[in-house]
Amino acid sequence: MSIDAPVKVTPPARKITTKPRVSDQIFRGIVTTFSFSALLILSLIAIFLLIKGFTTFKEQGIGFITNFEWTVVIDENGIETANFGLQAMLLGTLVISIIALIAAVPLSVLTALFLTFYAPERIKKILVTIIDLMAAFPSILYGLWGFFVLMPMAEYWAKLIHKWLGWIYIFDVPDPIYTRSPFIAGLVLSIMIIPIITSVSREVFSQTPLDRIQAAYALGATKWGMIRAVVLPFGAGGVVGGSMLGLGRAFGETVAVFSVLNIVFRTNFQILFTQGGNVASMIIQKWGEAAPSEVGALMAAGLVLFILTLLVNFLANYVVTKTVKSGR
Structure with missing residues (x-):
């Protein structure tokens, strides 16, 4: 009695298609x-x-x-x-934004390094949540906090700076009035942009190639030595990009600056003195009493600020993306 050999059935060829469902x-x-x-x-x-x-x-x-x-x-x-000219307020915008960056960037970078390399996981989650929540706070809250809480302390700091560095023009004041100054407005803006710079810097630092980190440890580097030799050079472009994103936020801020700054349409590089302004705060100050021709000028000022902020944000995104993709 013979047993038939099993018949081999060849399955049909699978159709490979790139058409999505x-x-x-x-x-x-x-x-x-x-x-x-x-x-x-x-x-x-x-x-x-x-x-x-x-x-x-x-x-x-x-x-x-x-x-x-x-x-x-x-x-x-x-x-x-x-006669409408925007140069004074453009310079005021730049001055206040630079003060904000000088105060915010070091603190943001140190915070990002702590969250990435030092913080325990439980503390890291809490701090990341708080920083993300800070980015969602309305501007008026920062303005009120700056007016009632920060301003009295900042006045004391301004007096100390004037006492020891008053021989420098930007720290000199024509009259001993330190309230509602570009210095205080810059500090308020620095608190507002810290979450942006911290988030971008932390993201870039976390992309540091692991082989470079391990190589630094293998050569005997301490954690701080590894950060200086590997992480900071790798993430420098990301920090610059995050700072520029913060700069774009600072350019367009209105209510917070209006709450803590004495808006005067005049160029003021003496940052401790109580006068100054930026484009956004100037618009909100003049809008209520503006004549039809002035309304058009304020709209034009808004367009200039819109384009300037857009260009800064585009450039910042380009820098951050290029840094992550190139690995440096």
Whole structure:
């Protein structure tokens, strides 16, 4: 009696296709729509500001950026003469933002290093949550905290700085008035941008190649030596990018600066003295009593600030992305 040999059945060839499933196509369409909607909203904002401020750009020309005067004069016949120049407030924006960066960057970098390499896991989770929560606080809370809590302490610090470094022009004051100064506004902004710089720096530090870290330890480096030799050089570009993102946030801040700074349309490099301003706070100060022509000028100022902030953020994202991808 013979037993038939088993018949070998060859399974059909599997069809390999790159066509996504219907659910994937729907999800991709939704994500793409929302992505382009954000770009559309930004474009509409820019177009709106350009339309409203076009007359100012046409009349003032490049002087709108370079002039230091902002005046509206109506004579006895009702004829209005306007001269709009944004240079003083642009310089004020830059001064306050630089103060914020000087105060925020060292603290942010040290915090990011602690969270990445030193903090126990339980403490790390709590601190990361607190830092992320700080980024979501409304600006008015920072302004109120700066006015009622920080300002009295900052006045004392300003007096000490003037006492020991008053021979330097930027730390000199024409009158002994230290309240509501660019120095205090910069400190408030530094608290606001610390979460941004810390988060970006921590993300970049965590991307440091493990083989480089292990090689530093193998050569006998301490943890701090490894950080100086490996982590900081690798993450320098990320820190710069995070600082620029913070700079973009500082450029456009309004309420917090308005709460702790005496807004005066004048260039002031004496950071301890009680006068100054930035573009955003100038807009909110003048908006309520602005004539129609001045409203257009304020819209034009908003467009300048919009473009400046957008350029800084784009450059910061480019620096951070390039740093992570290149590994240095």
